[in-house]
Amino acid sequence: MNLCFFVSKQVYAQISEADEKEFQDKIDPTLCVARKPYMFSGVKTVEAPRARHATRPTAGRDTQACDGDKGQGRKGVKTVTQQSNQDGIDWAIVIAKVRDEQDKVAFKSLFDHFAPRVKAFLMRSGADASLAEECTQEVMATLWNKAHLFDPTRASAATWIFTIARNRKIDAFRKQRRPEPEDLPWGPTEEPDQADALALQQESEKLGEAIASLPAKQKELIEKAYFGDLSHSEIAEQTGLPLGTIKSRIRLALDRLRHAMT
Amino acid sequence: MIKHHLSDALLMAYSAGTLPEAFNLTVAAHISMCDECRARLGAFDTLGGALMDECADVALSQDSFEATLARINDAPEQPKAQPAIRAKGVLPKPIQDYVGGDLEAVKWRPVGMGVKQAILPTSKDATARLLFIPAGAAVPDHGHRGTELTLVLQGAFSDEVDHFGAGDIEIANEEVDHTPIADIREDCICLAATDAPLRFRSLIPRIAQPFLRI
Numbered sequence: 001m002n003l004c005f006f007v008s009k010q011v012y013a014q015i016s017e018a019d020e021k022e023f024q025d026k027i028d029p030t031l032c033v034a035r036k037p038y039m040f041s042g043v044k045t046v047e048a049p050r051a052r053h054a055t056r057p058t059a060g061r062d063t064q065a066c067d068g069d070k071g072q073g074r075k076g077v078k079t080v081t082q083q084s085n086q087d088g089i090d091w092a093i094v095i096a097k098v099r100d101e102q103d104k105v106a107f108k109s110l111f112d113h114f115a116p117r118v119k120a121f122l123m124r125s126g127a128d129a130s131l132a133e134e135c136t137q138e139v140m141a142t143l144w145n146k147a148h149l150f151d152p153t154r155a156s157a158a159t160w161i162f163t164i165a166r167n168r169k170i171d172a173f174r175k176q177r178r179p180e181p182e183d184l185p186w187g188p189t190e191e192p193d194q195a196d197a198l199a200l201q202q203e204s205e206k207l208g209e210a211i212a213s214l215p216a217k218q219k220e221l222i223e224k225a226y227f228g229d230l231s232h233s234e235i236a237e238q239t240g241l242p243l244g245t246i247k248s249r250i251r252l253a254l255d256r257l258r259h260a261m262t
Numbered sequence: 263m264i265k266h267h268l269s270d271a272l273l274m275a276y277s278a279g280t281l282p283e284a285f286n287l288t289v290a291a292h293i294s295m296c297d298e299c300r301a302r303l304g305a306f307d308t309l310g311g312a313l314m315d316e317c318a319d320v321a322l323s324q325d326s327f328e329a330t331l332a333r334i335n336d337a338p339e340q341p342k343a344q345p346a347i348r349a350k351g352v353l354p355k356p357i358q359d360y361v362g363g364d365l366e367a368v369k370w371r372p373v374g375m376g377v378k379q380a381i382l383p384t385s386k387d388a389t390a391r392l393l394f395i396p397a398g399a400a401v402p403d404h405g406h407r408g409t410e411l412t413l414v415l416q417g418a419f420s421d422e423v424d425h426f427g428a429g430d431i432e433i434a435n436e437e438v439d440h441t442p443i444a445d446i447r448e449d450c451i452c453l454a455a456t457d458a459p460l461r462f463r464s465l466i467p468r469i470a471q472p473f474l475r476i
Contacts, residue, residue: 108327111326115322115330119320121317129320133322136322136326138333148343149343154304159308162311162315163310166310176286179287179290179359179360180290181354182294182355182356222313225274226309228278232271233409235270235274235275250304254301255297
């Protein structure tokens with residue numbers, strides 16, 4: 001983790017001179033904890049983040065240092081980018097459109113992709129079709145209402161929507177409160193770093209691939225845990241999945257938030 | 263510096279949403295104090311998202327999208343949901359939500375030897391209580407049938423296992439018999455959650471147990 005943070009300082013120290021000039025009055029570039037206002041909200045197309053990524057060659061190194069994929073170089077990162085998003089959609093950007101413009105077309109595309117999955121997840125967790133349908137509509141309405149709380153450097157769109165669905169499930173199925181940790185919000189003047197968001201998204205997609213290649217028995221155990229068929233004492237400590245790389249990414253984002261808050 | 267963290271099994275169950283409410287509360291409180299476990303939880307949430315994303319599609323009702331828009335439009339105008347940020351005080355926000363404030367709002371009940379407790383209103387499948395242990399005092403020697411989570415909120419305690427400071431969580435199961443003793447420097451305040459009644463070694467607490475719900 002220390003290594004990641006050190007490398008990230010390097011990344012910031014090496015971003016283009018124009019960027020550096022823009023920020024050097026506000027922050028010590030060696031500390032580099034300010035979040036970049038030009039990121040995320042200004043990006044309107046799927047291509048843009050990739051272009052941004054390409055103009056920051058060190059961002060690839062940042063990813064490398066954190067995920068431990070030694071020897072692949074930037075090419076590896078690029079490959080993942082091209083593999084990602086079979087639908088060609090960066091959902092984080094679509095959520096930003098919902099957030100910033102109350103864009104109903106963007107919301108419809110999110111709905112078409114995620115609502116059937118949310119409903120399937122709820123039904124596999126034990127809901128009948130009508131309860132699952134009702135909860136799914138509520139989950140998607142929550143997405144609309146809370147789009148401003150979504151932080152793509154800490155969760156992919158699928159992850160965030162999963163947490164909303166999970167909370168709705170506890171509320172509706174078990175009639176329990178769901179205590180949530182205190183939050184670490186990003187303030188109104190700050191925006192998540194697009195390169196960080198992209199890197200997390202790539203890690204999330206790699207995890208999807210890793211799940212697909214798990215032995216059937218192991219995958220079944222994990223599914224049982226998430227669909228509610230195992231108690232915590234029955235859950236195995238080892239998943240066999242590379243969760244450490246994602247943890248490191250999120251930890252980096254948290255460290256930046258902590259620094260920005262102080 | 264926190265050195266005792268949540269287990270992967272607890273984090274995964276919290277992410278899946280299958281823990282009893284009292285355990286959810288304890289996990290949420292620890293994560294409020296510990297970015298390492300917050301990041302680990304993020305990884306487990308990512309796993310949940312990936313599992314949800316690969317669920318085979320289920321057909322929605324025909325008017326599902328329109329009904330969702332109607333839900334959005336029909337909802338009474340609400341102030342924008344604000345992130346839950348730490349209120350000042352000893353208790354992390356998730357616990358404050360149950361207490362209705364910080365330490366001054368806790369309704370302590372004495373359980374003997376200066377030790378006080380306050381049971382928090384959670385679902386019945388497990389119990390969550392705040393414990394106040396005066397500096398230097400001990401909680402009676404006890405074992406466990408199920409799992410006991412003890413999160414230190416203020417001060418510190420030691421038992422047969424290790425020393426636990428603020429933010430540390432002790433996860434004890436059937437095999438652990440322990441006598442937590444608060445450090446001498448400061449009164450110790452903990453959140454303890456159990457999914458089965460504790461087993462006390464000596465007779466007096468055992469007689470008192472049904473009345474005290476410990």
